[in-house]
Amino acid sequence: MTKASDWDLLAVPASFFTDKGGDPDARQRLIMAGLEVFGAYNLEGATTRQIALKAQVNQAAIAYYFGGKEGLYMAVIEFAVGIIKANVLPAVIAIRDRDPVNRFTRREALELAQGIIRAFLGTLVRFPMASSWSRIVMREQMQPTKGFDYLYENVIQHIHRAFARLLADAHECDPEDPQMILRAHSLVGQFIIFLAGRETVRRRMHWQCYSADEARQIETAVSANLEAIFLYATNTPGKGNNQ
Amino acid sequence: MTKASDWDLLAVPASFFTDKGGDPDARQRLIMAGLEVFGAYNLEGATTRQIALKAQVNQAAIAYYFGGKEGLYMAVIEFAVGIIKANVLPAVIAIRDRDPVNRFTRREALELAQGIIRAFLGTLVRFPMASSWSRIVMREQMQPTKGFDYLYENVIQHIHRAFARLLADAHECDPEDPQMILRAHSLVGQFIIFLAGRETVRRRMHWQCYSADEARQIETAVSANLEAIFLYATNTPGKGNNQ
DNA sequence: TCCCTTCATTTAATCGTTTGATTCATTCAA
C-alpha cells in the first residue's frame, strides 16, 4: 500500500468533491466544460460564454463559483492533477520510498519504468478527457502560469525524480548527477512526445486518436527503446550489456 | 553538395527576402516582432498593437503588408521554416538521398542521428529567436492551424523520415514498419522534450535558458541514450549488442 | 397545514474595455 508521508502524493484537494456548498452539478459541469474548452483552445482563447454554454450554465455562474475565468482554470488544473495522481503516481511512489542504498537492478529498473509508462498511457486511453488536460499541460510549458507551479509540485516533479532514480540505479550513478537528470528528461520525452507532438504522430501514423490498440503499439515501441537504454552498458560501449 | 530534386528541401520562399516591393525594413521588423510576440503569447493572445509597437510600426502596417494578423502569423512561420531548413535539413538530406538498398551500419546510423541532433541544438543556441519559434511549433501541435501544414510538409516530415530510416537500417527493418515509425517518434521525443518541456527542464536543472554549455550537456545526455538504442540488439534481448 | 421569511442559486441585461480591422488624410520620393 501507500506509505503516509509529510506530503501525500495521493491526496486529493477537498475542492475535488464539493466545497463551499452549492449545487455540485453546476460546479462539476463547469469544470468538465472548462477542461474541454481550455484544452481545445487556451486560457485566453477560451471564452467564458463558450464554457457556460457547454456546461448548460449561465455565464455568471463562473464568477459565482470560481471568482472568474482564471479561478475556473485553476480548478480545472486541480481536477486534472487529481486524476493523474490517482492513476499514475502509485507506480511512482514505490520508487520514491525505496531505500537509496538498496539499488534496483537493471532489469528491475527497466520494468518499473515500463510500469510508469503503462500507467501513463493507460490513463490516456481510459479517460477521454486526458486529451484535453495533456494539451493544457503542454501549453503551460510554453507559457507557464501559476497553474504550472501546481502541476510541477504535485505531479511532474515526482515522475521525473522516479525516472532519474531508476536510470541512476541502472547505470550505478548518483540520481542527482546532472547528466542523469538530463538523460531522465530525454527518457521522459520518449513517451511525452506522443502528447507534445500529437499532430505529427497523427499524420505520420494516420491515426484519429489514441485508443487501446494505439496505446499498446506505443508502449511496445517505447519499451524497445527503454530496454536498450536500461540494459546497454553506456560506460563501456564496446563491452555490451550485462545484468 | 545538395542534390536538386522535385521538392528542394533547401528552397526558401521568395517572400523570405523581400516580396511585393514595399519597405523591406518595416516588413522585416514586423516579422521579427511577430515571431517574438507570437512566441511569447499565442495566435489569439498576441495583439496587433503589441506587435506594431515592438516593430516600431503603425498598427495599420500589419494589414497593409500581410492582409491581417493571420497573414503575419503565416509569414512568421514561413520565416522560421526558412531558418530551420537552412540549418538542420542539410543533415537530413544526405540520409534521404541514400540508396534504400545500401543500408547504413549501426555505427553510421548512430553518428548521422547524432549529427541531426547536433544541428538542431546548435540552431537552438545560435539563434535567440529559436526559443520563440519552438514555442510556436509546439502550440501548433496542440491546436493546428494551416501553419502546421506548412511546418509539417517542409520540415517535420523530413526529419522524421530520416530518423525512421536510420532506425530501420540499424535494426534491419522496413522504414515504413509502424513499429519503426513509432520508435522514431519516441527517438525524436528524446530531444524535442527540451523544447516541449522547457519549463520542467528549467526548474529541474535550475537553468535560465539554453546557451552553448547547456546545449552541450543535452547533446551528451541524448547521445548516451541514442547510443544504446542504435547499438543494442533489441530483437535478441538476451544476446547483447554487436556491430 | 398554512404562510412568511431567508438565503443560496440562477437568470437576463448591461457595463467598460480591448480586440482586429478600417478609414482617410498626410507624407515623400520618383
Place this chain on the structure above:
DNA sequence: TTGAATGAATCAAACGATTAAATGAAGGGA
C-alpha cells in the same frame, strides 16, 4: 503629379465581469 507608404482616429464586435431582479427550496411560528 503620381502612387506607395505612413499615421492618427475610429469602427463594430467580442470579451470578462458585474448588476439587480427572479427563482425556489428550507425553516420556523401560528
